[in-house]
Amino acid sequence: MAADNLPSSGNADFEKIDASFQMTVRDHVHRAMRSAIISGRFAPGQKINERHLAEQFGVSTTPIKEALRQLETEGLVEALPRRGVIIKFSSSWAEEMILARAALESMIAHLAAKRIDEKGRLELQSIAKHMKEATISGDPDSLITLNERFHDHIHRSSQCGYLAKLIERQQFYDASIRRVIHLDPTERQKALDEHVAIADAIAAGDADGAERTMRDHVVRSGDTYLSIIFKKEGEI
Amino acid sequence: MAADNLPSSGNADFEKIDASFQMTVRDHVHRAMRSAIISGRFAPGQKINERHLAEQFGVSTTPIKEALRQLETEGLVEALPRRGVIIKFSSSWAEEMILARAALESMIAHLAAKRIDEKGRLELQSIAKHMKEATISGDPDSLITLNERFHDHIHRSSQCGYLAKLIERQQFYDASIRRVIHLDPTERQKALDEHVAIADAIAAGDADGAERTMRDHVVRSGDTYLSIIFKKEGEI
DNA sequence: GTGTGAAACTTGATATATCAGATTTGAAAT
DNA sequence: ATTTCAAATCTGATATATCAAGTTTCACAC
Structure with a gap:
């Protein structure tokens, strides 16, 4: 309703527009190269030629x-001064x-448990509830979306x-690899159990518990990705 | 003109690049800018003009x-597509x-405790011994060097x-800030105790202990830096 | 065959030019 | 005074040119 306040200063708080909408060539190249590297389309140690790349991208x-x-x-990648860059990615x-993500994500879960408010708590539990439903129905796209929302919300x-x-x-x-993961019912169930445990810990304000469950979740699911992508088990 | 104090705002004036110097220009600029940003010579949110910067550096x-x-x-810094970059650094x-470093450094300490070999154990204890001596004699330069060696060795x-x-x-x-820290005897003693605890845990293969002591060390000493640089206490 | 080294070639590093989106400006309109 | 809107201007994004370090080639001497 129109409030009694002074005119201007519209009270419909919009979120800032995401400036990253606009695609620059360098961003396109960055994403494309990143995707190519992490999906193993370059061999570790392989040299990258700037001119050839530019030609391939047509820029x-x-x-x-x-x-x-x-x-x-x-x-x-690693840059050797005046010698070019080489690919620096392997299993x-x-x-x-994974370990870096585990360390950081568990740190952030710890803080989230301390700092979350009532509204956030409800939202988190709501996401977890939807996850349960999507796990049962087995819709991978839903699960991927919810998974993103879950972690984003904790962040x-x-x-x-930072x-x-x-x-x-x-x-x-x-995204394409995630879909594969979520097609496996066993994996889906494990992920759900972990997500619920994380959500409960954060909602209960249990910072240490949130940290621990988040870390275990990231390491375990990370190892699943590792074993699929590199066809072997990872270990901590 | 240039502000001497740490976290103030305003522009940073750079000396023109010494053309005879060998390192690449971009690396020089990167380091100089990084140093300028983290020592507060740019205000948070301040816009950076590429052409002006280029002129200041003479490149x-x-x-x-x-x-x-x-x-x-x-x-x-944050890049807003087609709008330029703004400084993204504040207390x-x-x-x-600090939290990121605590999370990562404790993860690495955990792994070091699991993976260190006999030779590494001896070297680590040797560094710790030298630290004790340098703490007593109070030589800040020694302590800074040893501190670097200590963490490098664990890495x-x-x-x-990665x-x-x-x-x-x-x-x-x-480096300049580190020196200030190590001039305080209380701080020196605290750091020593923590380093010894970390070294003992790693040498004993106590991964969880190494993780915990490392994390506490990074957070506590980080807070000391925070309070000195930003003149206020940090909290976890 | 091996080693040397200078020329030819490659290629990353830097400089300069051009293009286009964003911001500012200022005059005209209300 | 405020709004509008298009020209002027600024500035990041991209393209092209130049420079110099690094690599390869190959004739030549041993």
């Missing part, structure tokens, strides 16, 4: 160089990315911008 | 853009960098290349 070398700088900082690299509840951003960079698989 | 915009890409991936960002013992690299990017202070 100049400028955005290529920028994308390579991003990949370098992410740790997916052991992926294992460490927001922790009020940690950590959330850092975690995003520790993903070494993309 | 073209190409290496500037590359350095900015690196800073962006590190999370120290809260620094707090989160190597963990056999984790994690070690990731940790390096979570430092938000540089």
